[in-house]
Amino acid sequence: MANTEKSSLRKGFERARDVHPVGITGKESPTDVIERMFPAYVGRQERTAFELMRRSSQSDVCTFLTMSGAMTPAGLHQSCIIPLIERGLIDCITTTGANLYHDAHRVIGHRIREIDPNGGDLTYRLARIIRIYDLGFREETLLETDKLFSALLLSPDYQRKMTTTELHWLLGRDIAQLEDALGIKSPSLIATAYRYGVPIFVGAVQDGSIFLNIVKLKRLYGSDFKLEIDVNDDVFEMGAMQHHCFGTLGKKMAIWILGGGVPKNYTLQGEPLLDQILGVPTHGFDFDVQFCVDPVDNGALSSCPAGEGHTWGKVSAESVQYGSMYVHCDVTAVFPWLTYALLSDPRVHKKPRRLYDAREQAVATLQREIDKRRKKLLETVAFDLPKGPSKSSKSSKKSSSKKKAAKKRSR
16 A cells, blocks of 8 residues: 555544543542543543533533433432532433332432342342342332322322323422421422423333322222323423424524433434424434443344434434434443533533423424424325225125035035
């Protein structure tokens, strides 16, 4: 190979960043450590994720956070999510019903303790200790939390059909009042979201203990208990929130994915809903940062990277090229460190956007967009289904079969 050709092929390589960290002294800022001491492997993924989170936080970007797994028992909401909300860096949350349910244990005075994951599950069961890997709490914690949610759900304000954001806004309001009355210093996630106008979606609301208590109340009170979750309006509202951000507000959007599961897909499917199903033009999320331990080659949604999501219209092309990072890690091992580095920068601070306050406007705006496209959308509900055999042909076939059977018997 000629030297000129080799030099030409090496241009990109020669421009690449040099790997030459200096010794850590203990005097560096968190940002300095991440930017200079994380040059390779998962460390570099972590560095890139931090840079994207900082870019989206310093700009006026609408940030959607998804959170799966048992993160509130682990206290991740108290160490990271609540401080990020208070700094105006999270605008919308999708999580699991379990995270909101377990968050309430501490509100009513119960503790979650560190335990030995190899301590013997048969023994734990005899002691009525519930285990979540290396965390444990008493069984009565669940029973008393059930009582709390049952009492709240019986209130008059809940006796109607509503979306999960409305349900969690009401629960957040009531739990915030309870926290104030009890003088609780460390607030819950649901109460904090209420105070800062952050909507909380739960994509599989029936897969959690709050809903299990709704089931109980329906069986106890029958038609007198009128709370229902409108899943149709709930999905529409997620699309409306995203349309409000990029359409009405004209902002870029970021998604920070902690884990994977239903919260990830429920948030990302807003773009296919808008573009492919409702015919409302969109372009997907502009920043896509995910922290997950799953391999990317097993076909699971939890592990699909931004590029794969782009093929579904969930993530923009620009995000795939310049604004995405999949960090292969346990969320609890990395996210607190990145949150610390992010919040150590005093420039990273935004006024809370209070997306919940705009939800009715967002839904109405998206409905108008659909009304404009009604004629074209009606074309998408027709399909030339194959027709089965007519009744006359069926009866002639039966007659023919009977004749053949009669001939066989006569032989």
